[in-house]
Amino acid sequence: MKVLLAGASGVLGRSATRQLAAAGHEVSGLGRSATNTLRADLLDADAVLGAVDGLTFDVVIHAATALQGESMARHRSMETTNALRTRGTENLLAAARATGARRFVVESMMFGYGYGDHGTGLITEENTPFGPRGTDAGLERHVGAMRAKERMAFTAEGLEAVSLRFGFFYGAGVTDDDMVSLLRKRALPVVADHGRALSWVDVDDAARAVVLAVESGTPGQAYNIADRTPLPFGRHVREVAAAFGAPRPLRVPLWLLKPAPLAHTAMTSQLRLDASKAERELGWSPTHDDSLTGVRTLANARPAAV
Template sequence: MRVLVAGGSGVLGRRMVPLLVERGHQVTATATSAAKLDLLERLGAEGVVMDGLEPASVGDAVAASRPDVIVHQMTAISVAHAGKADMKHMDRWFAGTNRLRTEGTDHLLAAAEAHGVPHFVAQSYGAWNGIREGGRVKTEQDPVDPMTGTAAEPGMAAIRHVEDAVLKAGGAVLRYGWFYGPGTMDDLVEPIRKRQFPVVGGGGGYCSWIHLDDAASATVLAVEHKARGVFAIVDDEPAPAAEWLPYLAECAGAKRPMRVPAWLARPLAGDVAVLMMTEGRGFSNARAKKELGWELRYPSWREGFKAELS
């Protein structure tokens, strides 16, 4: 198929584009600057500069590539775009990404309709943000939590926009877990090595993880199966912070994380970090494995963390 990967130069796009090419697809991948075009061409794609917030730019990219499917992977959370990770001020940290998940999604869907693109696959997020009621592990039938009154509220609203718009258009929404793998590990383990990432309260909040290579393989399958609906793209072992965080520290050769009470963490790290660590809900991957025939290289973060940090 002809595949347009919007946001192909990101950490997931860099793992996905070569896999699509290897499986015989003709790939056009977008970047926000001409400086990244050489990278995309080395990965086997035709590189195109596109501004996801400009309808004309999006329309031109879709018209030129004539895709059979558009894969929406546009975000703006890299240090270059958004600065250092900042969960306390997540509304500011994710401001660019939220626009790409609202305005950018609408521009891509409008271009898809205008040019007769029959299929659409979009990135969503499902790591610790399942609805905070009932059990600790959610399915695709469960909504993401609105995080009302926190700095994550605009981001959760943007995720709901992606999901509602893409499902209305008959496409597939992939709720990826917390990414780890090439290009992500330094940002993940640096605060742990500095003992700036403690276990909050009892650490009972659940999180689902996914290695970038497994996220890429699931996305390719969603493309090839012309999947429709919501799929949780996470590993087999959603787990509480009290388990994964000390293990990640051990794999990174760091000291065991400190424990701090929620009342102390809240003014330092913000409400979102406290909610994640104490009340988070992970997700089940049963649907993706059954309907896409997806097999994970790293079924558990235990294997994946160790492999990445050995």
């Protein structure tokens, strides 16, 4: 199939491009980066339509964000990503219609279920509403953008939409680059876990879910994509430090993160995803049951120092 991938230059997009090509699909990246096949600002409707003019695609994938490293700490750093999830989705839906695509796959994430402590039970696609309206205006902008992205895709006439709700990414290009770099700069503090846990997924496993969603999956359905063992943020980060020989993260009191409200909220949230629907319906499964094993495997695969 011919696939148009917005976000091909990102860590998920790069892995998805490789895996889609390996599965026999023809992939064209769309975005501002010079590495893309088609160049356009995804927030510019005319530029997007101009980039795809005269082309045909079977599937459009929206995996474009502006998230990375230290920029995820404050509300204002999410503005571009929120726009990509709203105006960017509108523009890509228009591109899908213009190019004759029949399927639209969207990248989403666990925080669309709402920031905060959801307790120790597993969240399924059916037992917890996606995008519940909260009372914090800052957080509501981010959750609202995730909600809008799915809603627009699912209600788009003539398109088969599938949404993938990912846990926190780790793995090649994320752990060994971004997280280890922050640890070496002592720029990734953690707080006491207090029994809270979040869901995780290896980015290559996430990309494999994208391939499966391109090829199958029920239209109008969302799928949680995460490994089988939710873990505290602090425990995950400490394992990364130990596995890669980086300084152990500083443990700080929660109040110290108040100037970084998004990080503060993420570290006090508890979200444990159940991905059994994806395993059952997409045939997807994680390579490792837990991120600790995945981190150790990644560290052990590094080339030996000369």
